Amino acid sequence: KIRRRNRTIASCLSCRQRKLKCDKQVPCGNCQRFQRDCLYIAPALDTAAQQKLAEIKDRLGDLEETLERDVARRAAANSGSERSTVVPKIEAEDDDYDGLSAEDEQDPEPSPLGMFDQVYDNDADDGLMDLGIQLGKLRMSDRVGGLVRPKMSDELNAKLRSASHKSQNLYCQRHGYTDSNASWQPGTASQDAFLSPGPDFIVPSSNLFFPDPVTAYFLPPRHVADRLVAQYLNAVHPVARLVHQPSFERQYNLFWSNLSNGTITPAPIQAILFAAMFSAAVSLSGDAAASFSDMSKHLLVDRLREMTEFMLSRANLLRTTKVDTMQAFIMYMLPLCRTEISRAHSALVGTAIRLAQCMGLHRDGTTFGLSPVDTHVRRLIWYQICYLDVRTCEATGPRPQIRKDEFDTKLPLNVNDTDLLLPSPPTEDLPYWTDMTLSKLKFECFELIRQLWVDMQRMDQKKLTLTSILNRIKKFRATTEAKYSLLVQGNTPKQILAKQMYRASSNRALVVILQRYAVGTNYPMPERLRKLLTEACMGTVEAGIAMETRQELLPWAWYRGAILQYHAAVLLVFEVYSRPEMPEAARIWSSLDWVFETPPQSSPLEKAEGIIMTLRDRLEKYHSVRKLRAT
Structure with missing residues (x-):
């Protein structure tokens, strides 16, 4: 002793x-x-306390000696591998993610191949759109899951075993293939096709800031405008809510009344109405647009976009202090920032953030004694800006600009729009499904993603551990499910959409954190975390597919790209390729076949090899043009 x-x-x-x-x-x-x-x-300390303290110290010393001996045995068994100091802690995890002690200073090292920032050579081709490459329904750029992976093609190549030549692979034949010393070979997908923007891409115009006189003031006929506004309220308003519906309908009717009387409606109000019609046109299918308009969908979208930009410039966007102008600007941005986002979109979101802060939208309306409707609209605008900040950060980087401690604007209340017009409007969330439930759930999920970006930086600085972040996600899921489970237990289309949106977002939070430990690390991912990541990837991809394919959710399928990308599907390809006999293989392939549009006659091995080879070749081509530098 x-x-x-x-x-x-x-x-x-x-x-x-x-x-x-x-x-x-x-x-x-x-x-x-x-x-x-x-x-x-x-x-x-009295004698008894001193004796108890001495006993505790002795027991602590015994535990430390036992731990040291255990670590030494594992190190010897693994031939000196450095993993011995990390793996035991991770593999000891239970379902509560408690295997890694939050007080422990040693933590798994993330892959050095995933970075927050990127650098390009000066001779890069800026004429190429910075949207990345397209493969099936997957759009992948410099950033994969929000992180820059300049050696992604090498990572893909390292995953391949003795793969057959790509000219013999049915998947490569379907999507086109290259030889290292030859130009592109004929196939169903050409070089320009996978590098070119897809149908969801809408490029913003400089007319927002440097307006050109429009050749003709375009206003759809009243019956077309009525259909567009109805489409906005049905297909856009539930998922991209930015207006107080009774107030918006009054503005719309007043606009036509002023038009018949020869009175000019203020430019900010016109900007809101044109932005709503523009969003509605984006959400339409081609056949639906042709059913009530003599214009094609593409032309209708283009003309309404031009008019929205013209009205925003007329409303003096860059020096405005009017909430209506900012509301119209964000309504214009939401349909732009979906699946395909360029740096032009990111720059506009940065402008919106600074304008909103200069207008005080980062301060809650109750601080200034504003009316319930005005406070509600300001909250909607601010949290849609927060969403756009996270979405463009994931697509173009580098990090979210808005920080949690820099604003006090509260989340919108879970109330119906009509409740805010009552003599005594509610001041707390209502305990049932309302007009706001879906949007509020979306805002809360994206605020979690914002916090995770901050947590990843703190984890790199050794200020947080992996387990503490996983426990944060677990706590969020438990709190959110307890809060919303009764609200979404029905089977209306919007409640089904809310369930799928939450499933996609909550699982994506795990993918955001764990993807850094899955590929390109110096040691295999621990089994417990691998299973957790695989389940999260499956949940994310399946929820995205449901939002696009379920019949009752088709009115909002146009907005799927704003909620999630299919980057998690790449991790699933790696998983089924390295473990083809895994129990979940059939379930995974049912999703991958849809995402990557695989030929049904191919075997799972051939499909996996084809996806990896095609993705590798396209990324090599894209990176060779973009001149992305790797450390």
Whole structure:
């Protein structure tokens, strides 16, 4: 037994255990720097307390010796592998993600191949759209899952085993293939096709800031405008809510009344109405547009976009202080920022953030004594800007601009629009499904994603552990499910959409964190985390497919790209390729066949190899033009 002198201890317990010099402050410098609990032992302990403390220290010493022996045995068994100090902690996890102690300073190292920032050579081709490549329904650019992976083609190549030549692969034949020393070979997909923008891409115009006189003022006939507004309220308003519906309908009727009387409607109000019709046109199918308009969908979208931009410039967008103008600007941005996002979109979102902050939208309306409707609209605008900030960050980087501690605007209340017009409007969330439930659930999920971006940086700085972040996600899911489970338990189309949107977003939160440990690391991913990531990827992809294919959700299928991309499908391809006999293989392939449009006659191995080879070749071509530098 160790002899103890029981002298007065002036240092804090943490410094004493680590044999560090303590400055005896409260808290001391060491504890403050490493964010530890700074505890001092009371100077006057009675005999019983001293004996108990000595026993605790002895038991702690025994545990430390046992742990050291266990680590040494594992190190010897693994021939000196450095994994021995990390893997035991991860593999000991239970279903509560408690295997990694939040107090432990050692944490799994993420892949060095995934970065937050990117650098390009000066001779890069800026004439090429920065949208990346298209493969099936997957759009992939410099960023994969929000992180830059400049060596993604090498990572894909490393995954391939003794694959057959791509000219013999049915998937490669269907999507086109290349030889290293030859130009592109004929196939059903050409070089320009997979590098070119898809049908969802809408490029913004400089007319927002440097307006050109429009050749003709375009206003759809009243019957076309009525159909577009009805389409907006049915297909756009539920998923991209930005207006108070009774107020919006009054503005629309007043616009036509002013037109018949020869009165000019203010430019901000016209901008809102044209932005609503533009969004509605984007959400239409080609056949639906032709059913009530003599224009094609493409032409209708283009003309309404031009008119929206013209009205925003007339409303003095860059120097406005009017909430209506900002509302119209964000209504214009939401249909632009979906599946395919360029840096032009990201720059516009950055402009919107600064304009909104200059207008005070980051401060809650109750602070200024505004009416319930005005407060509600300001909250909608601000949280749609927060969503756009996260969405463009994932697509073009580098990080979200808005920080949680820089605004106090509250989430919109879970109320119906008509409730805000009552003599005593509600001041708390209503405990049932309302007009706002779907949008509020979306806002809360994207605020979690925003926090995870901050947490990843803190984790790289050794200020957070992986387990603490996983527990944050688990706590969010438990809280959200307890809050919304009764609200979405029905089977109306909007409630089904809310369930799928939550499933996609909550699983994507796990993918955002765990993807860094799946590919390109120095050691295999621990089995517990691998299963967790695989389940999250399956949930994300399946929810996205449901939002696009379920009959009752078709009115909102146009907005799927704004909620999630299919980047998680790439991880699933790696999984079924390396573990073809896994129990979930059939379930995974049912999703991958839809995402990557695989030929049904191919075997799973051939399909996986074809996807990896085609993706590798297209990324090599894209990176060779973009000149993305790798460290």
